[in-house]
Amino acid sequence: MKSWWQSGSREPAQSPPAEGLGGKGADAQALVRSLAQPVSSLGRDAAEVRGALEDTQKVVVAQREAMQALGHELQLVQQAQQGIARATAESIEAVAQARLALQNIGTEVGGIVQTLRQVSDAASEITRIALQTRLVAFNASVEAKRAGEAGRGFGVVADAVKDLAAQVEQSSKSIMGTVGALDARIDTFSRELSSEARQGHEQSSIHAAFGTVHADVLRIAQAADQSQQTTAALADRAAELGGDVALALRHLESAFACSDRFLRLSEDLIERIASSGVRVDDALYIEGAQQAAQEIGQLLEQAVKQGRLSLQDLFDEHYQPVAGSNPQQHLARFCTLADQLFPQVQERQLQLSDKVVYCIAVDRNGYVSTHNRKYCQPQRPGDVVWNTANSRYRRIFNDRTGLASARNERPFLLQTYRRDMGGGRFVLLKEASAPIWVQGRHWGGLRLAFSF
Numbered sequence: 001m002k003s004w005w006q007s008g009s010r011e012p013a014q015s016p017p018a019e020g021l022g023g024k025g026a027d028a029q030a031l032v033r034s035l036a037q038p039v040s041s042l043g044r045d046a047a048e049v050r051g052a053l054e055d056t057q058k059v060v061v062a063q064r065e066a067m068q069a070l071g072h073e074l075q076l077v078q079q080a081q082q083g084i085a086r087a088t089a090e091s092i093e094a095v096a097q098a099r100l101a102l103q104n105i106g107t108e109v110g111g112i113v114q115t116l117r118q119v120s121d122a123a124s125e126i127t128r129i130a131l132q133t134r135l136v137a138f139n140a141s142v143e144a145k146r147a148g149e150a151g152r153g154f155g156v157v158a159d160a161v162k163d164l165a166a167q168v169e170q171s172s173k174s175i176m177g178t179v180g181a182l183d184a185r186i187d188t189f190s191r192e193l194s195s196e197a198r199q200g201h202e203q204s205s206i207h208a209a210f211g212t213v214h215a216d217v218l219r220i221a222q223a224a225d226q227s228q229q230t231t232a233a234l235a236d237r238a239a240e241l242g243g244d245v246a247l248a249l250r251h252l253e254s255a256f257a258c259s260d261r262f263l264r265l266s267e268d269l270i271e272r273i274a275s276s277g278v279r280v281d282d283a284l285y286i287e288g289a290q291q292a293a294q295e296i297g298q299l300l301e302q303a304v305k306q307g308r309l310s311l312q313d314l315f316d317e318h319y320q321p322v323a324g325s326n327p328q329q330h331l332a333r334f335c336t337l338a339d340q341l342f343p344q345v346q347e348r349q350l351q352l353s354d355k356v357v358y359c360i361a362v363d364r365n366g367y368v369s370t371h372n373r374k375y376c377q378p379q380r381p382g383d384v385v386w387n388t389a390n391s392r393y394r395r396i397f398n399d400r401t402g403l404a405s406a407r408n409e410r411p412f413l414l415q416t417y418r419r420d421m422g423g424g425r426f427v428l429l430k431e432a433s434a435p436i437w438v439q440g441r442h443w444g445g446l447r448l449a450f451s452f
Contacts, residue, residue, distance in 0.1 A: 060245060060248055060249050061249065063245050064242065064245045064246060064249060067238060067241055067242040067245055068242065070238050071235065071238050071239065071242060074231060074234060074235040074238060075235070077231050078228065078231055078232065078235065081224055081227055081228040081231060082228070084220070084224040085221065085224050085225065085228065088217055088218075088220050088221035088224060089221070091217045091220075092214065092217050092218065092221070095213055095214045095217065096214075112186055117179075117183060119175070119179050120175075120176055120179040120180065120183065124172070124176060126168060126169075126172040127168075127169050127172035127173055127176065131169055133161065133168075136161075137159070137161040140157075140161075141159055271412075271413070271414045282414060282430070282432065284352065284353065285352070285353070285356070285430075285432040285448055285450050286412045286414070286432045286434075288349050288352045288356075288359075288432070288448055289349075289359075289412060289432040289433055289434040289446050289447070289448040290411065290412060290434040290446075292345050292346070292348075292349050292359060292361075292434075292446045292448065293361075293434035293435060293436045293445065293446035294434075295345045296341070296342065296345055296361045296436050296446060297436045297437050297438055297443070299341045299342075299345070300314060300337075300341070300436075300438045300443065301438050301439055303337055303341065304438065304439065308337060309333075309334060309337045311438070311439065311441075313333040313334055314333075314334050314337075314438065314443065315363075315441070315443065316332050316333040316334060317332075317363075317365060318332070318333075319331065319332055319367060319396065320332075322394060324381070325379055325387075325394075326379070326382075326384050326387060327384065327387060327388055327391075327395060328395070328396075329379070329391075329393075329394035329395055330367065330394055330395070330396060331394065332363075332367060332369060334369060335369045335370070335394070338361070338369035338370040339369070339370050342360075342361050342369070342370040343370065343372075343373065345359075345361075346359045346360060346361065346370070346371075346372055347359075347372060347373065349448060350372060352448075353450065355450040355451045355452075356448065356449070356450050357419075357427070357429055357449045357450060357451060358371070358372050358375065358447070358448075358449050359372065359446070359447070359448045359449075360372065360446075360447050361436060361444060361445075361446050361447075362397070362402070362405065362406045362444045362445055362446075362447060363406065363443060363444040364406050364407050364442060364443065364444045364445075365396060365398060365403075365406060366396050366397045366398040366399075366402040366403050366405075366406045367395075367396045367397075367444075368392065368393055368394070368395055368396075368397060369393070369394065370393055371392045371393035374390075375390060375391070375392040375393060376391070376392075376393045377390040377391050378391065379391045388420065389425075399417075400417070401415050401417040401431065402447075404433075405431060405433035405445045405447045406444050406445045406447075407442075407445070408433055408434075408435055408445055409435050409442055410435070411434065411435075412432060412433065412434050413432070413433045413434075413445075414430065414431070414432055415430070415431045415433070416428070416429070416430050416431075417429060417431065419449070427451075428451075428452065429449045429450065429451060429452075430449070430450055430451075430452060431447055431448065431449040431450075432448050432450075433445045433446060433447045433448070434446050
């Protein structure tokens, strides 16, 4: 004979009395009861292992993302270093070209010096000729005076030539002085531009400055090359670590799958024990969840019949995000009705036992429109940890446990899981859930969680 849990009926039936089973039945019941506690502990351990694996998986995933980000940043660094290498190579070439250009300028300046010296020589020759012309003109003037009246006109010309020769001599001497000063300056500049230090003299300041620039650029190039080699080695090491993290993640996923199977096995054992007809500790919470699910379903059916809400609105899945909420909250078209109907059932189930943590009705997607009053606190802006623990309404809990409870259509489901309370705090709970039906359609589930 099947118990009411196994029958799939939506109406609870009475379990057969223990005394009617005879001695063997009593022994079986005692055996089942003796197994219930170890199996429950097994489920708790399985949930803890799964939770630990979840935490480790989050860390490993974060490490993988960090390694990927590091690899990307290293690529950018290498690109920048390659740019530095190109720039320094161009700078070295530019310095060499500038020094060559200076050398060519020095050669040109040297040619200018030679030309100026030729000008100086020409001016010197003009001075000499002017001096001779003055002497000739002086002699001619003397002879003209001796000739008397006949040489008067020639004397005027001789005097004019003498004055002109004096002016030419003065101009030539001025040219020679200017050219001499310019020659000295250009010769100094030419020596400064010379690429080689002359015997017994230090290198020019211009070329010394270019030499310093060239040495500094070479040091930059060497440092950039060393940095590039270091970065390349670091990138290789980061790639190796990324591979190790990816391998660890694959192993972790395998272990995670094993833990899931282990947890499902423990939950299946717990459910089978609860379904055996022997009254175990979990029966109280199973019955409470089923009773509450039936009441919620009836209230929703009455509301639809009364026209308070259409069936389409009741099964609304177009959840609207609440702006600025964190964790994210949503609104659905049945929220107002749920706020009016659900608390009368949910709050009463909290009195079922001091171990009951919460009792909530969720739709088939894990959406909690209305939570217990103590968890329906308005969110505090910027306080995610507090919101996670105290503002749990208008939220979608589509984790493994949440979806399993929301979509379960069997008479009941028992699960063990860690409840995230924010800030890295978790509470290990057991949950009994039962499906909620409205006009023959599966609307969601009633989740009743209790501590061990």
